[in-house]
Amino acid sequence: MSAPPLPSASAAPALPTGDAAAPGVQAVFGPIDLSGATPLAQGGDRYVFQHPHEPGLLIKVMDMQARAVYLQARPFKRWYKQFQRESAYRVYLNEFSEYVCTTTRPSGVWQVPMARILGAAQTSLGLGLLVERISDGNGGLAPTVADLARQGRFTVTLAAKLDEFFADLADAHLVIHDMSASNVACGYNAEGRPGLYLVDGFGVLPLIPIHAWSRWLNRRRVMRKYAALRARMPAPVPDPD
Numbered sequence: 703m704s705a706p707p708l709p710s711a712s713a714a715p716a717l718p719t720g721d722a723a724a725p726g727v728q729a730v731f732g733p734i735d736l737s738g739a740t741p742l743a744q745g746g747d748r749y750v751f752q753h754p755h756e757p758g759l760l761i762k763v764m765d766m767q768a769r770a771v772y773l774q775a776r777p778f779k780r781w782y783k784q785f786q787r788e789s790a791y792r793v794y795l796n797e798f799s800e801y802v803c804t805t806t807r808p809s810g811v812w813q814v815p816m817a818r819i820l821g822a823a824q825t826s827l828g829l830g831l832l833v834e835r836i837s838d839g840n841g842g843l844a845p846t847v848a849d850l851a852r853q854g855r856f857t858v859t860l861a862a863k864l865d866e867f868f869a870d871l872a873d874a875h876l877v878i879h880d881m882s883a884s885n886v887a888c889g890y891n892a893e894g895r896p897g898l899y900l901v902d903g904f905g906v907l908p909l910i911p912i913h914a915w916s917r918w919l920n921r922r923r924v925m926r927k928y929a930a931l932r933a934r935m936p937a938p939v940p941d942p943d
C-alpha cells in the first residue's frame with residue numbers, strides 16, 4: 703500500500719503572516735505585567751493578585767524568596783528538588799491534577815466546592831496560576847474561615863456549613879494535604895453563588911498515593927484532619943439575629 707501523498711506547500715492553507723496578534727491575545731496568554739500591582743493576599747508560599755483584565759480571576763505567583771528560605775533550612779529537600787524539572791511550580795501541577803480528577807469523576811457532589819482553575823499565564827513574576835476569584839460581594843476578596851474566626855464570626859451556622867463542606871469534599875474524593883481554615887474562602891464564586899470554597903491545600907504529594915486510590919481511606923483521613931482543625935477553632939458563637 704502506498705503512502706498518501708503529502709500535501710504540497712502550494713495546497714496548504716495560507717497562514718496569516720505578519721498580522722498583528724488579535725486584540726486580547728496578550729491579555730490572555732501574557733506576559734502579564736504585575737510589576738506595579740499590589741497583592742490582594744499572601745500565603746506562606748504565594749502572592750495573590752487580581753487579574754488585570756478579568757474581574758472574576760486571580761493570578762497566583764510563587765514567592766521565590768520564601769521558597770529559598772524554606773529550602774535553605776532543608777538540605778535533603780534542596781538536593782532532591784534539583785531532579786524535579788517542574789521545580790517550584792510542582793504545586794500548580796498537583797492542584798490542577800486534583801481539580802481535574804475530582805471534577806470529572808462521578809460523585810455524590812453536584813459541584814465540587816472549590817475555586818476553579820483556569821490554567822496558567824506568563825507574568826513578570828514568573829508563571830502564574832489563573833484561578834476563580836471568590837469575592838466578598840462588595841468588590842473585595844472573600845474572607846477565609848480563619849479570618850472570620852479571628853473576628854469572632856465563626857457562628858453556629860458557619861460551623862454547620864463547614865461540617866457539610868468537608869463531608870462534600872470527602873464524597874468528591876478530593877485529596878487534601880494542608881487542611882487549614884485559611885484555605886477555605888467564604889463568599890461568592892464567579893457566578894455569584896454563595897458558599898464555602900476550597901482555595902488551596904489540595905493535591906496528592908506522596909510517592910505511594912493511597913488516598914488517591916481509596917475513597918474510603920481518603921474520607922477517613924479528611925475526617926480525622928477536620929476533627930483536628932475543629933479542635934483548634936474557637937467554639938461557634940450564636941448567629942446574629
Ligand SMILES: Nc1ncnc2c1ncn2[C@@H]1O[C@H](COP(=O)(O)OP(=O)(O)O)[C@@H](O)[C@H]1O
Binds near residue numbers: 744745760887
Ligand atoms: N480563589 C481565591 N479566592 C479568594 N481568595 C483567595 C483565593 N485563593 C487564595 N485566596 C486568598 O489568598 C490567600 C493565600 O492564597 P493561597 O493559595 O492559600 O496561598 P499559599 O499557597 O501561599 O498558602 C488565602 O489564604 C486566601 O485569603
Ligand SMILES: [Mg+2]
Binds near residue numbers: 745746884885902
Ligand atoms: Mg494557603
